[in-house]
Amino acid sequence: MNHSVLSKRDLHTTASSTNAQIEARRIAATPRGIGIGFPIYAQRAENAQLWDVEGRRYIDFGSGIAVLNVGHRHPRVLQAVQEQLQSFTHTAYQVVPYESSVALAERLNRLSPGPFVKKTAFFTTGAEAVENAIKIARCATGRPGVIALGGGFHGRTFMGMALTGKVAPYKTGFGPFPGSVFHVPAPVPLHGVTVADSLRAIEQRFKADIDASQVAAIILEPVQGEGGFHPAPSEFMRALRDVCDKHGILLIADEIQTGFARTGKLFAMEHYDVLADLMTIAKSLGGGLPLSGVIGRAEIMDAPAPGGLGGTYAGNPLAVAAAHAVLDVIEEEQLCARAEQLGQRLKAHLEHLRAQVPQIAEVRGPGSMVAVEFLQPDGQPDPAFAKQVQQRAEAAGLLLLTCGTYGNVVRFLFPLTIEEAVFEEGLAILSQALRG
Numbered sequence: 119m120n121h122s123v124l125s126k127r128d129l130h131t132t133a134s135s136t137n138a139q140i141e142a143r144r145i146a147a148t149p150r151g152i153g154i155g156f157p158i159y160a161q162r163a164e165n166a167q168l169w170d171v172e173g174r175r176y177i178d179f180g181s182g183i184a185v186l187n188v189g190h191r192h193p194r195v196l197q198a199v200q201e202q203l204q205s206f207t208h209t210a211y212q213v214v215p216y217e218s219s220v221a222l223a224e225r226l227n228r229l230s231p232g233p234f235v236k237k238t239a240f241f242t243t244g245a246e247a248v249e250n251a252i253k254i255a256r257c258a259t260g261r262p263g264v265i266a267l268g269g270g271f272h273g274r275t276f277m278g279m280a281l282t283g284k285v286a287p288y289k290t291g292f293g294p295f296p297g298s299v300f301h302v303p304a305p306v307p308l309h310g311v312t313v314a315d316s317l318r319a320i321e322q323r324f325k326a327d328i329d330a331s332q333v334a335a336i337i338l339e340p341v342q343g344e345g346g347f348h349p350a351p352s353e354f355m356r357a358l359r360d361v362c363d364k365h366g367i368l369l370i371a372d373e374i375q376t377g378f379a380r381t382g383k384l385f386a387m388e389h390y391d392v393l394a395d396l397m398t399i400a401k402s403l404g405g406g407l408p409l410s411g412v413i414g415r416a417e418i419m420d421a422p423a424p425g426g427l428g429g430t431y432a433g434n435p436l437a438v439a440a441a442h443a444v445l446d447v448i449e450e451e452q453l454c455a456r457a458e459q460l461g462q463r464l465k466a467h468l469e470h471l472r473a474q475v476p477q478i479a480e481v482r483g484p485g486s487m488v489a490v491e492f493l494q495p496d497g498q499p500d501p502a503f504a505k506q507v508q509q510r511a512e513a514a515g516l517l518l519l520t521c522g523t524y525g526n527v528v529r530f531l532f533p534l535t536i537e538e539a540v541f542e543e544g545l546a547i548l549s550q551a552l553r554g
């Protein structure tokens with residue numbers, strides 16, 4: 119086919135469509151299981167702003183669910199991808215590898231916490247990274263069991279669902295799930311669960327469900343993402359490390375949402391004085407292109423035999439090029455420090471609004487992984503208020519994401535490169551949306 123004679127129709131462009139027209143087509147053409155956040159259709163985006171097909175502008179405080187820590191279309195990312203486009207777009211790394219992927223692995227091995235020798239394997243989606251982390255952990259230990267936390271989210275594949283600690287909507291109707299996965303409650307003081315409660319639950323699992331000697335891994339997010347932006351307390355992480363060391367269990371940090379400067383450090387595990395054996399990464403690593411990975415101790419990573427890991431698109435060269443640019447930008451624009459500054463300002467802003475918005479029960483989160491949780495006067499979760507805030511913000515041109523086991527949390531994931539004026543404008547809309 120002659121590529122230069124593609125017609126407008128071949129490209130499926132429907133420039134004159136309105137949001138409502140496309141929404142009607144979406145409902146007819148795609149299954150409802152793929153829920154959408156906002157019935158607006160993207161036309162173009164730039165750093166922290168997005169325009170829909172009707173030309174309406176939005177400030178994007180969601181970053182495509184934590185993917186755009188360096189913003190939409192960062193010039194460095196665009197340039198890196200364009201340069202890669204000129205050479206090749208796909209070879210299948212496991213058929214004909216490329217140096218850029220090896221260099222990215224070297225870079226991540228160096229940048230990730232832990233003085234030990236590390237190796238990194240690349241995949242495509244977050245769920246795939248989680249699947250592979252569990253495969254590697256089982257293969258390295260020869261054990262089946264995995265312990266995960268209530269409220270945790272690890273993806274929509276079968277092991278991802280099995281590990282996820284929230285039934286609706288992620289697990290409803292999809293079972294049975296892979297076996298030997300056990301949940302313990304996450305320590306969330308606001309919801310009455312202490313660190314001691316969570317640790318006791320692990321000991322109970324070892325008595326009631328699986329002997330500790332049969333557990334391959336404990337997996338957790340250093341800050342729960344979908345679960346409500348609950349940071350794991352330091353003493354909890356330390357105690358988990360002790361449990362793992364005592365029983366020969368591997369500690370897996372799922373850094374898919376927390377990674378790449380979001381929490382004020384390149385990786386959230388840098389906030390702790392203990393180390394994970396394996397880390398899953400995705401989302402902001404690729405700056406908008408699909409890329410994920412598992413970083414871990416070399417001897418553990420080398421457990422699976424050649425051919426046991428991989429995937430046709432694993433470590434796509436365009437995404438690898440983008441990831442190099444993302445790491446450059448994080449360093450050159452000092453995005454860890456900026457995450458800290460912006461997060462402090464947002465938290466101060468929200469704390470200031472507390473007097474006028476009695477639903478605000480807690481403002482929390484490290485760096486710019488900030489959330490505000492809403493409760494009713496009787497202490498029950500208030501998901502209706504979270505929804506209302508989200509809708510009012512959208513009407514005023516600000517995209518916000520909700521989260522939390524009860525859906526009563528608004529989380530903030532703006533690009534860390536956001537312009538000052540756009541950030542201030544977003545905060546002003548947020549105030550209005552909270553006050554009503």
Ligand SMILES: Cc1ncc(COP(=O)(O)O)c(C=O)c1O
Pocket residue numbers: 183243244245246248271272273274339343344372373374375400401
């Ligand atoms: C902590 C965590 N793990 C895993 C995943 C799954 O990633 P993906 O949607 O790319 O499969 C997510 C996605 O939100 C996540 O936040």
